[in-house]
Amino acid sequence: MLDVRERRRLEALAKEKLKPKLTPEQYEARFAAEKARQLGRYCEAFRLWLSCRFGTCHRQRRCSDDRRACLKRALDRVPREVQWQTRQDILKATPANIGAPERAARQLMPRDFYV
Numbered sequence: 234m235l236d237v238r239e240r241r242r243l244e245a246l247a248k249e250k251l252k253p254k255l256t257p258e259q260y261e262a263r264f265a266a267e268k269a270r271q272l273g274r275y276c277e278a279f280r281l282w283l284s285c286r287f288g289t290c291h292r293q294r295r296c297s298d299d300r301r302a303c304l305k306r307a308l309d310r311v312p313r314e315v316q317w318q319t320r321q322d323i324l325k326a327t328p329a330n331i332g333a334p335e336r337a338a339r340q341l342m343p344r345d346f347y348v
Contacts, residue, residue, distance in 0.1 A: 260334050267338035268346070271323075272300045275343050278319045281307050305347055316343050 281303045282290040
């Protein structure tokens with residue numbers, strides 16, 4: 234059995250190792266940044282630049298304009314199974330120690346950006 238002094242020492246050590254909690258503003262900022270990167274991942278995975286109406290996308294071979302609008306136009310053309318498999322591939326490549334806001338953004342399906 235641990236005496237009171239030893240227990241307090243262990244509790245103090247445990248508190249020191251905890252990461253500081255994110256403020257709602259920090260969480261939202263990190264979520265929004267990862268959500269924007271996730272839009273880019275979907276656009277690249279679906280190769281939306283091939284069917285884009287903007288010449289810069291064709292020349293750069295990547296989405297360079299409004300990714301959100303491109304993905305929204307493509308939702309009906311890309312089968313749901315392909316969308317789901319792409320999401321699974323992204324989640325598989327996600328590191329285990331990624332933060333909560335980033336993990337939440339990576340779990341979004343393409344249609345979730347518009348609902």
